Amino acid sequence: MRLPKAIKDNLYFLLAETKSQVASLRVFLETGSPSVAHRILDRRGYTYNLKMRIYDSCNVTLQRAPKGDTDLYSLRAAETIASDLERLSDICHDCVRLIGALTHHNYLKNLPNLALLNKISSGIDMIETALNDDDTQLALKIGDIEGKLDQAYARLFALHIKQLCKTKQTEQTITSLFVAHRIEAMGDVMRDISESIISAKLGKPMRIDRFRSLDAALTDLGLIGAEVQTLAQTNSGSGVAAISLAHGDANGYAGIFKDGTKNKLNNERESVENWHEIFPGLAPRILSYNTHGKNASLLIEHLPGLTFEQALLQKNDKTLARALKCLTQTLNAVWSETKRSQGVPARHTQQLGKRLGDVIAIHPEFEAIGGEVCGAQIKSLEQLLDGAHKVEKANPAPFSVYIHGDFNLDNIIFDDDTRQIRFIDLHRSCYMDYVQDIAVFMVSNYRLQVLDQTTRCRICAIATEFHDFAAEFAAKNADPTFELRLGLGLARSFISSTRFILDKTLAKNMFLRGVYILERIQGVTPKTAQSFRLPIQELFA
Structure with missing residues (x-):
């Protein structure tokens, strides 16, 4: 030293x-x-x-x-x-x-x-x-x-x-x-x-288990002496680093190194392999996989291009339009190719119920919902979830497709040179109701912590156009309760995502949107389920 x-x-x-x-x-x-x-x-x-x-x-x-x-x-x-x-x-x-x-x-x-x-x-x-x-x-x-x-x-x-x-x-x-x-x-x-x-x-900063994993991965590919640049530490505890062949040259990346629990990374490896079998070309190649006790590491192919978040924030409307068009075309192809007649429920209300404790821990003021105002009874969040759960059980998905499972903006890569969309961070991929990915994508736009009006308008436009694309796919594939299930997914994502948001104004706006949707869902009956609609533009404005 x-x-x-x-x-x-x-x-x-x-x-x-x-x-x-x-x-x-x-x-x-x-x-x-x-x-x-x-x-x-x-x-x-x-x-x-x-x-x-x-x-x-x-x-x-x-x-x-x-x-x-x-x-x-x-x-x-x-x-x-x-x-x-x-x-x-x-x-x-x-x-x-x-x-x-x-x-x-x-x-x-x-x-x-x-x-x-x-x-x-x-x-x-x-x-x-x-x-x-x-x-x-x-x-x-x-x-x-x-x-x-x-x-x-x-x-x-x-x-x-x-x-x-x-x-x-x-x-x-x-x-x-x-x-x-x-x-x-x-x-x-x-x-x-x-x-x-x-x-x-x-x-x-380097832990011993991570150093051993990184050393093993680089040795497998003969990349001893390569530059290692930390990119992120995920919410689940995994580390992400870029392996560069040339110092400071982003185009020289040889791969992306990820380390974390064996269970998570093994799931990601299996999901990547499944993607290669089900829909080749979307997932990156796995260059190396090593385990060390309870931990594991992956060295995966570096994908050139921008994340969808970068495309949205860089204020180039033509690039963003190409990215959205490429994304919707890709999803249409994936969903059509992998569609199965057996539905797999997303269980949005159960997902939200499991995360509600973490939400309240960060925002204890959200627990105050409910009570009586001027003689009118206001349902608590738990009562709203109970009612939404009954509606969800009565309106199952008519089919399932192979979904990403964590469809945030930074897990979607767009290469403008080749006009190609690629997916990363695939450890949650599985067959499920496609509204799971749709809701996560739409809310991950809204929760971007940018305040300028121009960008907020772009966010609203992207969410609206993406919703229209998904609704058109639903209509073509005989899915009459798409909008209702999407509402459940949006409520879950709006509320559960606040556990990552410390900005009180943004968190409150997201929480109230989720509560509003849950309140709308309370009145749904078997006769009105197919006609349920949401004011998408107003929700994402």
Whole structure:
């Protein structure tokens, strides 16, 4: 890491102090010596002072150094590592306090807690070398200590449970278990230190599991040394990065790297493969897939072009018109090709019911709907959902098609050169009622947080034209309750999307539109279901 001498020196002093604390804890576990215990507890102030010196030096460096002449990630790593080393010292103090009340310290050295400390000591020895050499492989070894401690602690836990069943020294056994648990927590700290070293080396935040996944994906394609640019962190916790062959050249992207839970990414891989079979050419190619424990990674083909959101916001009406025309033609082809006679319900009211808690957590004022106004009863949101649910059950979809499943604007790619639409982020693709995608697309237009009147008019126009296209498809395919089911989908998307919106005005506008639609649906009967209509232009104005 590229650090000023003052920071580096204090970091090494803190490493030496932490190593001394861990060594003293080992001696204390072996001997129970009061003097060793006091030595550990008395050094806490020195550890804190060293950490604060590093903090202060990092702040001074940021303030005084010319712009662009500081290694921000190295400074950030130095601060994080300083805090982590203090945490290791704090754990040593905790262990001393736990043991302090015991009268028979000799019992502790007969249980194998010392083996855990040996792993921590070896890890601390590696930190200085890893910092000096920016050695990511050594950093990985430091991080691996966490897994080894977890396994060792699991064995110790079982051993302590057996001891509790047959020993009279219950207090000592329980204390020893607590000490083992605190030492096991040191493994988490070592993992954090490992990730800080790797992040400083790469110049971007990087978790160990993500680094291993990325390394495996690049190795599969022979792209060692490629530029990695973070693009996004999704709401579901996945990371998205671009792999570039040439520094700063967007056209040089070799692929898009995604990492996250194995379940989600495996679903996306299977969905992409399904798209290739069902409708070739829409989904990107999968270049690499790797799993690591509960996590997985995908390296997928980079698709050139603009997202539909970019096309909408760049204020080029001709490009936007071509994008919408291409999108509707593509959807018409997909829906017609994949249409099945068996309907699959979207269950909009159930979807909204599951997300309502998250909505209220962000916007507690939405819970106040309902009650009585001037003698008139106003239904609560739960009552509106109950009524809408009955209407939804009575009006099932007449057929199903293969849908995207997360049809937001940024998951649609338009290549203006080839006049081609492509889809990304396909982990929710399945056969379902097509109004699911229609509602998500329309509301993802409305929820864009732009205020200028020109753009809001474009948003309304896009939503209206897209609705008209979908309504025409419904008419041609004998779907008389399309508008009613779309209303259910729009209500769900308007209300549930507010959990991602902190702007109170926009969130309120979306919520009230959703409530308005639910109120309209309350009066639907079997005789009026097919004639149900919504004022689309007014809803999206």
